[in-house]
Amino acid sequence: MIRFQSGDRSAFAVLLRRHQAPLYNFALRHLGNGHTAEEIVQDAFVRVVQSAAEFKHEARFSTWVYTIARNLCIDHLRKSALRRHPSLDAPRQGETGAGPTLGEQTADARPDVERAAAAGEIREQVLAAIAELPDEQREVFLMREVSNLPFKEISRIVGVPENTVKSRMRYALERLQEELSDFEEYARALR
Amino acid sequence: MDCEKFEATMMDELYGELDEVTTAAAARHVAGCARCAALFGGLRATRRVAAIPHVDPPAGLEERILRAAGQVTTTMPLGRRVARSISIAGDWAMRPQTAMAAVFMVMLGTSMLLLRGRSSRAPASAEIRVTEQGTPAPAAPAASAAPQFKPAEVYPGAPVAGARRSVEPKALAAPAAPSQPAMDTADDTRRRSAASSQMATSDEDGLAEPKAASGAFAVAPQSAGAGAWRPAAAVAEAEAVAPFDSALRLYQSARYDAAAHAFDALSPGDPNADLWTARALREGKGCRSAVARFDKVAHRAAGASPGWDALLEGALCYRSTGDFGNARVRLNALLSVDSHKDRARAELDRLSQMQPQAGVAAAPAAKASPRAASPPAAAAPAGGAPPY
Numbered sequence: 251m252i253r254f255q256s257g258d259r260s261a262f263a264v265l266l267r268r269h270q271a272p273l274y275n276f277a278l279r280h281l282g283n284g285h286t287a288e289e290i291v292q293d294a295f296v297r298v299v300q301s302a303a304e305f306k307h308e309a310r311f312s313t314w315v316y317t318i319a320r321n322l323c324i325d326h327l328r329k330s331a332l333r334r335h336p337s338l339d340a341p342r343q344g345e346t347g348a349g350p351t352l353g354e355q356t357a358d359a360r361p362d363v364e365r366a367a368a369a370g371e372i373r374e375q376v377l378a379a380i381a382e383l384p385d386e387q388r389e390v391f392l393m394r395e396v397s398n399l400p401f402k403e404i405s406r407i408v409g410v411p412e413n414t415v416k417s418r419m420r421y422a423l424e425r426l427q428e429e430l431s432d433f434e435e436y437a438r439a440l441r
Numbered sequence: 442m443d444c445e446k447f448e449a450t451m452m453d454e455l456y457g458e459l460d461e462v463t464t465a466a467a468a469r470h471v472a473g474c475a476r477c478a479a480l481f482g483g484l485r486a487t488r489r490v491a492a493i494p495h496v497d498p499p500a501g502l503e504e505r506i507l508r509a510a511g512q513v514t515t516t517m518p519l520g521r522r523v524a525r526s527i528s529i530a531g532d533w534a535m536r537p538q539t540a541m542a543a544v545f546m547v548m549l550g551t552s553m554l555l556l557r558g559r560s561s562r563a564p565a566s567a568e569i570r571v572t573e574q575g576t577p578a579p580a581a582p583a584a585s586a587a588p589q590f591k592p593a594e595v596y597p598g599a600p601v602a603g604a605r606r607s608v609e610p611k612a613l614a615a616p617a618a619p620s621q622p623a624m625d626t627a628d629d630t631r632r633r634s635a636a637s638s639q640m641a642t643s644d645e646d647g648l649a650e651p652k653a654a655s656g657a658f659a660v661a662p663q664s665a666g667a668g669a670w671r672p673a674a675a676v677a678e679a680e681a682v683a684p685f686d687s688a689l690r691l692y693q694s695a696r697y698d699a700a701a702h703a704f705d706a707l708s709p710g711d712p713n714a715d716l717w718t719a720r721a722l723r724e725g726k727g728c729r730s731a732v733a734r735f736d737k738v739a740h741r742a743a744g745a746s747p748g749w750d751a752l753l754e755g756a757l758c759y760r761s762t763g764d765f766g767n768a769r770v771r772l773n774a775l776l777s778v779d780s781h782k783d784r785a786r787a788e789l790d791r792l793s794q795m796q797p798q799a800g801v802a803a804a805p806a807a808k809a810s811p812r813a814a815s816p817p818a819a820a821a822p823a824g825g826a827p828p829y
């Protein structure tokens with residue numbers, strides 16, 4: 251970021267490659283729409299360019315850009331007239347299905363049709379449960395689980411104390427635990 | 442670690458943000474606490490189940506963002522561009538290298554300033570202290586008060602207010618005030634040399650016609666040194682000749698009788714003052730009253746500048762009264778004086794032109810005068826040779 255502020259435009263491409271994927275996943279899981287997530291990420295980086303002069307090196311660049319993206323997501327959610335009620339049967343826009351699934355992460359190497367089907371069912375159920383989380387808990391959960399940001403940085407992005415962030419995270423996990431109680435036994439069995 | 446402390450650190454333990462010591466303490470507590478172990482195990486299992494698969498962003502997203510950023514950069518408002526420029530400049534300004542360079546430049550500039558100031562100082566021995574004395578001289582009324590005679594212009598060598606009335610080079614070379622006395626000496630020298638040439642301006646009426654444009658050393662009375670900058674020693678000398686100045690001012694203001702008395706009071710032992718007495722008498726009472734005084738000065742200051750001047754001016758006075766014989770005798774005496782011979786020769790030529798016309802009228806006058814055709818120095822002591 252220092253290089254970019256000094257006029258090195260190639261530094262912006264480096265920042266973009268480093269942060270666009272976590273930001274995109276955060277916006278995608280937060281908003282549930284791939285196209286909107288792309289717009290959020292693009293707008294966030296455009297604002298980075300516009301406000302580069304105002305950036306102070308008191309915090310990390312990731313904290314700053316996640317703050318911008320979070321504010322854009324909040325604006326989008328406020329403007330959205332429809333409350334998201336994702337259907338388990340509806341195709342998930344923007345999600346390509348690529349990447350490891352829970353089954354791929356936890357199952358053994360042997361392909362198992364029954365196990366793959368269960369993993370897909372769990373994934374759908376997890377995404378639905380995450381979508382049902384309150385916004386303040388969902389954003390903290392996604393920053394922690396998807397973007398792998400530490401609690402301290404999340405507290406700076408969200409603007410609340412760190413203990414509040416941990417409490418929200420615990421509430422989100424407990425709610426997911428309740429929603430996924432049917433699969434908990436399965437997860438424990440996979441240990 | 443008890444259950445309360447474990448719950449406070451449970452989320453950190455779940456995401457691996459605890460240090461090793463606290464992690465070990467938490468593990469020992471979980472191993473001995475079934476409740477906390479169940480709570481922690483449930484959250485850990487939920488986290489595993491709720492793991493979200495990572496989705497790669499669309500292929501064209503990066504390119505679109507770069508394009509949008511480029512457009513924003515080119516269409517950035519002036520205010521933001523200025524802010525960004527200030528930010529870049531501020532970023533450079535905050536760097537330690539810049540601060541060190543600035544400090545170095547300040548030190549260099551200060552050193553240059555001090556060195557320059559020291560080298561430009563003149564040595565103490567070369568310092569000249571100047572003291573202002575007196576007040577500006579008032580405007581001279583001579584122009585209106587003396588319409589027919591302006592001594593400062595007619596006689597370029599005429600003393601001015603504040604000047605010395607007698608020239609003594611030894612006394613003038615005071616070490617404390619080397620510049621102004623030297624100037625006075627030069628002025629007096631010029632006065633003497635110019636006096637003879639400027640006397641040629643007189644015509645039949647005597648010495649009344651000014652010739653300011655003849656290249657003379659014309660000094661206006663108001664330009665005298667009363668308000669000028671003078672060294673302290675010169676000021677002291679000027680104060681000593683204040684009576685002479687006051688007499689001269691009387692003369693310049695056309696109060697010739699008073700000036701004659703004032704100069705006369707100064708005249709004992711001072712041929713210069715005596716000469717000015719004769720001049721005041723000439724201007725106040727006419728040449729007939731002044732010729733005797735001119736002769737007296739010529740006798741007393743024989744061989745000196747006042748004596749030559751008195752001889753010349755006396756000759757001109759004789760000529761103006763028609764006593765061409767006495768005039769010729771005095772002018773002939775000046776032919777042997779280098780500083781006055783040219784002027785004397787010129788006056789003799791004029792006298793030769795005038796004498797045929799007035800010869801008849803002048804003869805009785807010459808006979809009537811007991812001192813006719815006899816130079817004043819002819820009455821000098823028998824043992825003394827006449828100076829001219």
